[in-house]
Amino acid sequence: xxxxxxxxxxxxxxxxxxxxxxxxxxxxxxxxxxxxxxxxxxxxxxxxxxxxxxxxxxxxxxxxxxxxxxxxxxxxxxxxxxxxxxxxxxxxxxxxxxxxxxxxxxxxxxxxxxxxxxxxxxxxxxxxxxxxxxxxxxxxxxxxxxxxxxxxxxxxxxxxxxxxxxxxxxxxxxxxxxxxxxxxxxxxxxxxxxxxxxxxxxxxxxxxxxxxxxxxxxxxxxxxxxxxxxxxxxxxxxxxxxxxxxxxxxxxxxxxxxxxxxxxxxxxxxxxxxxxxxxxxxxxxxxxxxxxxxxxxxxxxxxxxxxxxxxxxxxxxxxx
Numbered sequence: 001x002x003x004x005x006x007x008x009x010x011x012x013x014x015x016x017x018x019x020x021x022x023x024x025x026x027x028x029x030x031x032x033x034x035x036x037x038x039x040x041x042x043x044x045x046x047x048x049x050x051x052x053x054x055x056x057x058x059x060x061x062x063x064x065x066x067x068x069x070x071x072x073x074x075x076x077x078x079x080x081x082x083x084x085x086x087x088x089x090x091x092x093x094x095x096x097x098x099x100x101x102x103x104x105x106x107x108x109x110x111x112x113x114x115x116x117x118x119x120x121x122x123x124x125x126x127x128x129x130x131x132x133x134x135x136x137x138x139x140x141x142x143x144x145x146x147x148x149x150x151x152x153x154x155x156x157x158x159x160x161x162x163x164x165x166x167x168x169x170x171x172x173x174x175x176x177x178x179x180x181x182x183x184x185x186x187x188x189x190x191x192x193x194x195x196x197x198x199x200x201x202x203x204x205x206x207x208x209x210x211x212x213x214x215x216x217x218x219x220x221x222x223x224x225x226x227x228x229x230x231x232x233x234x235x236x237x238x239x240x241x242x243x244x245x246x247x248x249x250x251x252x253x254x255x256x257x258x259x260x261x262x263x264x265x266x267x268x269x270x271x272x273x274x275x276x277x278x279x280x281x282x283x284x285x286x287x288x289x290x291x292x293x294x295x296x297x298x299x300x301x302x303x304x305x306x307x308x309x310x311x312x313x314x315x316x317x318x319x320x
Contacts, residue, residue: 029251030251033253036290037286040286040287041283041284041286041287042283044250044251044279049242049245051241052238053086054086054090054093057079058090060077060226061090061094064077064201065098065162068200069162071199072196072198072199073199074162074201075223075225076202076204076224076225077203077204077226078204078205078210078211078214078221078226079091079230080211080228080229081230081231082208082230082231082232084275085231085275085276087167088167088205091203094203095113098111098163100132100134106159107134108159108160109132109133110161110162110163112133112164112165114128114129114165115166115167116166116167116168116169117171119171119187120172120187121187122145122186122187122190123145123148125187125190126145126148126149126190129156130148130151130152130155134155135155149190149194152194153197153198156194156198156200157198161198162200162201163202164201164203166202166206167205168205170209171206173210173217214227233268233273233275235273239264239273240264241259242275243258243263246258246278246282250282250286252294252295253295254295254296255296256297256298258297265316266302266317267302270316277309281305281306281309282305284308284309288305289301300317303318
């Protein structure tokens, strides 16, 4: 029997306290420069950068949700990559763009967004989805899984749900069975049934192990055939374009010239092209520079930021 107990194996994207920088207009950047150094740094850490890999994922997801409006075979996407390569960055962007809409008579939820901490049970997963759809969990006490599934299907149709998005989705696909055709066990069977009855697209984001599941799970990778593999940036024209874009977005009066090889090369060496580490390092540099009332980020700020982030005395920004 399932009870309406929301366990800690799942959290909601809406629990994340994030700044809304979806469109990031220049006026917003200028306004932020009048705020505290801490606010400027936090704003920069949420800035969206439209690099090619992120853009491909976003365009594919938008197409998925559009297709889900008129077909029961919308498809899906597997976003695979190591930590810090941009998976959650893409999902946060999509979550902002497809937020729930409250109307006088109903709650429209185009996207259910779930982040997993561990492998959920089927009942726990359904209860969390029902909760996001605005259902009263008190009315769902002691319902069995069949009843919960019927309620979920009805609620998704009523709420016009177009997609379900899972971060750390490798937790869904950890096998607890020896049957090779049921890699996710009962959870996988439930997801397949829900897809068949509702037709909402699925977006799975997780570690490289998730890609291995998609490779060997024929039933899953033919239903949800999209694949986006994210990697650390090489030191090339794409990385130079990325740091230049971040330079443009930084809430500082002047650009720092981050694409200059004398700065870009140490940035890549320090972060190994990892997007999360790059954003953290530069956000810390913004904080330090803003506290000093500097017009721009300098090598000295980057050096201090490097130590603050990595606790590394010998850092690549120190002059030899």
